[in-house]
Amino acid sequence: MIRTASAILRKDLRIELRTKETVPAMTLFTVTVYVLFHFGLDRDSLDGELASGVLWVTLLLAAVIGVTRLFATEREQGGIDSLLLAPVDRTALFVAKAAALFLYLLLLEVVAVPVFGLLLLGPDLFDALPELALILLLADVGLAAVGALVSALAAETRARELIVPLLLLPLVVPLLIGAASATEPLLREGGQSEDLGRYLALLGGYDLVFVLIALGVFDYLLDD
Amino acid sequence: MYSKGFKPLAIATVVAIAASFALVFFYAPLDADQGFVQKIFYVHVPMAIVALCGFVAGGIMAIKHLRTGDRSWDMRSYVAIHLSIILGTGVLITGAIWAKASWGHWWLWDEPVLVSFLIVFLLYCVYYPLRFSIEDPDRQARYSSVFAIAAGAFVPINFAAVRLAEAVTHPRVLSQTGGNLPGEMRLTFLVSIVAMTLLFVTLWKLELTAKNASMQLKSLRRRLELRADESAPAAPVRTTA
Numbered sequence A: 001m002i003r004t005a006s007a008i009l010r011k012d013l014r015i016e017l018r019t020k021e022t023v024p025a026m027t028l029f030t031v032t033v034y035v036l037f038h039f040g041l042d043r044d045s046l047d048g049e050l051a052s053g054v055l056w057v058t059l060l061l062a063a064v065i066g067v068t069r070l071f072a073t074e075r076e077q078g079g080i081d082s083l084l085l086a087p088v089d090r091t092a093l094f095v096a097k098a099a100a101l102f103l104y105l106l107l108l109e110v111v112a113v114p115v116f117g118l119l120l121l122g123p124d125l126f127d128a129l130p131e132l133a134l135i136l137l138l139a140d141v142g143l144a145a146v147g148a149l150v151s152a153l154a155a156e157t158r159a160r161e162l163i164v165p166l167l168l169l170p171l172v173v174p175l176l177i178g179a180a181s182a183t184e185p186l187l188r189e190g191g192q193s194e195d196l197g198r199y200l201a202l203l204g205g206y207d208l209v210f211v212l213i214a215l216g217v218f219d220y221l222l223d224d
Numbered sequence B: 001m002y003s004k005g006f007k008p009l010a011i012a013t014v015v016a017i018a019a020s021f022a023l024v025f026f027y028a029p030l031d032a033d034q035g036f037v038q039k040i041f042y043v044h045v046p047m048a049i050v051a052l053c054g055f056v057a058g059g060i061m062a063i064k065h066l067r068t069g070d071r072s073w074d075m076r077s078y079v080a081i082h083l084s085i086i087l088g089t090g091v092l093i094t095g096a097i098w099a100k101a102s103w104g105h106w107w108l109w110d111e112p113v114l115v116s117f118l119i120v121f122l123l124y125c126v127y128y129p130l131r132f133s134i135e136d137p138d139r140q141a142r143y144s145s146v147f148a149i150a151a152g153a154f155v156p157i158n159f160a161a162v163r164l165a166e167a168v169t170h171p172r173v174l175s176q177t178g179g180n181l182p183g184e185m186r187l188t189f190l191v192s193i194v195a196m197t198l199l200f201v202t203l204w205k206l207e208l209t210a211k212n213a214s215m216q217l218k219s220l221r222r223r224l225e226l227r228a229d230e231s232a233p234a235a236p237v238r239t240t241a
Helices: A002-019 A022-041 A048-069 A072-076 A079-085 A090-119 A126-155 A160-171 A173-187 A196-220 B006-027 B036-068 B071-103 B112-125 B127-132 B137-167 B183-231 B234-240
Strands: none
Touching: A002 A090, A022 A048, A022 A090, A048 A090, A048 A126, A048 A160, A048 A173, A072 A079, A090 A126, A090 A196, A126 A160, A126 A173, A126 A196, A126 B137, A160 A173, A160 B112, A160 B127, A160 B137, A173 A196, A173 B137, A196 B137, B006 B036, B006 B183, B036 B071, B036 B112, B036 B137, B036 B183, B071 B112, B071 B127, B071 B137, B071 B183, B112 B127, B112 B137, B127 B137
């Protein structure tokens, strides 16, 4: 199963490398949203809860793009049929898609978080970086699992572009709560988080539950 | 198929609802600081509890559908979620009225139960566009079940997460609505919950019976049409065979 999954993942990454469709679009989108927030809030620099809220909402909205595109090549060119004809476990497909989304999100954040530090953040980003990286990693795992599930759910509907944001955004509210609350003290001048452990536990619990659910139910999608 | 025992159930529902209203208006004492408006509590809270249980029950029926492949379980899950969304609309409206009367605002963001319920409600509203944008009936049933399972598991996680976020700034007593009620209020509340549950089950059965009947009617019609087609130009077909 690992071999099948890594084959599908390599295929997805190669397509992304050649077409450069998803990750650049997500990155461009986040920078645009920063500009929107700058004018919408009429603030030159943010800190504390406002900064963490803007950062996380922007990242989640960018994730919507990634999730919408996740099965795009398979659908548009009919590749899904050949994938389903292949005598491989559906779970491998889920693992590959979730891993691809996870990598896209990581790539996005490598660019989007420093840009946020440059453009909008008041306090220095550097001090917050180790804890922030941990929060980002945990949030990405959950986002990748839920995103792959939502993407597969929406893949067969008539109004995919409509279903994905409507379905994904309420589902990731607990993730937003945990991530934004954990990030908020880190982005304050000289702030130290006292409840970091609790929010990391929330993120970890969310990841665990949704990875298990997605693995359990994914077999029933794309199954004909 | 679904109509077995419907009559006693319906009668029990009517009796329970009548009893709960009688208790609410004539037996339960007036709340000391909220007065008459507190009585909306006996509608609002049972409705919320039954709606949330209905969502989770929809998820469990969906598991049953995926396990057995029997599509009638998907229909059961669909009707349960459908009714829960209707109840959920009622919960949000009665909740807003109660909040306006007792706190002075239509909506309060620092009330974790309110916020969690809104998020769950928003998620379940997507059930309709998802379900009805899939045409193949078999696939529709399977995808809806997958949604129902994921969303059913989401309900408790979401409540825990929202409460966790609030607990830092607002340490509050968890049993604000249920734990320390005086005896008369508690009895009224329990009867109201039973009445609401019975109402939910009755409506669920009624809707299932209606859906089942209309499906049977449709298939009978189709068979009738087939037979009419067959009997009219049947002769040439037979001779060629």
